[in-house]
Amino acid sequence: xxxxxxxxxxxWPGGPAAIGPTLASVVRTADQVGFDSIWVMxxxxxxxxxxxxxxxxxxxMTALGFMAANSERARLGLMVxxxxxxxxxxxxxxxxTLDVLSGGRAWFGIGxxxxxxxxxxxxxxxxxLRERFEWLEDTLKxxxxxxxxxxxxxxxxxxxxVNATRLLNSPQILSRPRVPIMIGGGGEQKxxxxxxxxxxxxxxxxxxxxxxxxxxxxxxxxxxxxRPYEEIERSTLQGIDLEHQxxxxxxxxxxxxxEAGAQHVITSVRGVNDLTRLERIGAxxxxxxx
Numbered sequence: 656x657x658x659x660x661x662x663x664x665x666x667w668p669g670g671p672a673a674i675g676p677t678l679a680s681v682v683r684t685a686d687q688v689g690f691d692s693i694w695v696m697x698x699x700x701x702x703x704x705x706x707x708x709x710x711x712x713x714x715x716m717t718a719l720g721f722m723a724a725n726s727e728r729a730r731l732g733l734m735v736x737x738x739x740x741x742x743x744x745x746x747x748x749x750x751x752t753l754d755v756l757s758g759g760r761a762w763f764g765i766g767x768x769x770x771x772x773x774x775x776x777x778x779x780x781x782x783x784l785r786e787r788f789e790w791l792e793d794t795l796k797x798x799x800x801x802x803x804x805x806x807x808x809x810x811x812x813x814x815x816x817v818n819a820t821r822l823l824n825s826p827q828i829l830s831r832p833r834v835p836i837m838i839g840g841g842g843e844q845k846x847x848x849x850x851x852x853x854x855x856x857x858x859x860x861x862x863x864x865x866x867x868x869x870x871x872x873x874x875x876x877x878x879x880x881x882r883p884y885e886e887i888e889r890s891t892l893q894g895i896d897l898e899h900q901x902x903x904x905x906x907x908x909x910x911x912x913x914e915a916g917a918q919h920v921i922t923s924v925r926g927v928n929d930l931t932r933l934e935r936i937g938a939x940x941x942x943x944x945x
Contacts, residue, residue, distance in 0.1 A: 656909065656913050657692065657890075658919075658921075659690060659691055659692035659694055659890070659920070660685045660692070660729075660921070660933075662681060662693065662695050662923075663705055664706065664923075666706060668928075675721070677928050678725075679725040681928060681930070681933070682722045683726065684933045684934065685729065686727060688934055688937025688938070688941065689937050690729050690941075691729060692729055692730040692731070692732065692762065692921065693722060693726065693731055694732050694762075695713065696715065696733070697735065697736045697740065697764075698737075699712060699773045700770075700776070708772070715736070716733070716741075719732070719753050719761075720756065723753060730835075731760055732761060732762025732764040732837065733765075734764055734858070735765055735839030735858065737766065738767055738790050739781060739787055739790065740768070742817075743793055743797045743798075743814075743817050744797070744817075746794055747801045750834055751802075758829060759829030759830045759831075760830075761830060762835055764858070765794065765836070765838060766838060766840050767788050767845075767846065768787060786816070788845050788849075789816055792849060792853075795836065795838075795853040796812070796853070797812055797819065797822065801823075801824040802828055802834060804827070807827070808822045809823060835888070836854045837855065837857065837888075837890070838856075839858045841857075843869070843872045847876050848880075850876070850887060851873060851882050852876075852882070854887065856890055857869075857870075857889060858890045861891070863911050864915070866915050870916040888919055889916050889918045889919070890918065890920065890921055891920055893912065893920050893921070893923075894922055894923045895923070895925070895940075896925040897924075897926075897935060898925060902935070902936075906944060909944055
């Protein structure tokens with residue numbers, strides 16, 4: 656089982672001036688203790704359930720560049736990018752840049768997005784859901800073309816919303832055969848169909864029964880499309896709270912998730928800025944999960 660760390664809160668002691676040094680320490684520690692991947696959210700305001708909108712929140716792609724400079728091994732990505740926040744060409748070029756500068760460690764996490772509050776507040780267009788899915792599919796098709804080898808396919812692209820005259824990508828990505836594409840969300844008709852058609856990984860939410868059901872739906876889409884189901888990495892977003900869970904309880908829970916089909920558990924850690932918690936996970940949890 657792979658284990659990822661999602662950093663979803665930047666409300667740390669010391670205020671804005673301390674965010675950079677604290678984030679650097681968290682990323683370096685997570686990288687050193689053995690997390691396979693490190694993620695940040697793609698939001699501009701803090702989201703419900705984690706804090707008030709006014710709580711500190713970093714722009715995701717800029718944060719990933721900073722994180723790349725403070726890590727050596729773990730893959731880095733957004734959990735997951737909101738499709739309407741950047742144009743398809745920028746999504747692909749920015750992810751390519753992250754991959755090149757990190758030495759081939761980028762993830763391309765992308766989804767149809769949901770946060771209308773922050774979008775309207777900051778003036779981002781918020782198309783209807785159907786249109787956002789169309790933009791998502793255009794972006795996925797373009798990514799395949801621009802990451803196809805050489806300097807990209809070089810071809811024209813005519814999508815539902817995007818018309819591009821030359822899919823050039825230089826420098827090209829270091830990841831092979833491409834930056835792994837993760838589509839977030841568990842929508843059974845559209846999202847998981849797009850995973851089966853275009854992606855290398857999915858990310859779904861919920862307990863063991865729920866994620867097992869979502870993976871079963873993904874398998875059905877793969878069978879209809881002729882895609883080998885085992886080509887797609889199955890991940891789920893969970894949490895670790897060492898104030899209320901013992902390491903053995905975490906291992907047991909993640910084992911149940913593995914039995915449900917999860918191959919990559921991406922976890923938020925309560926109090927992640929307390930580096931001893933990450934060190935404890937590295938010493939007492941990760942070896943058992945391996």
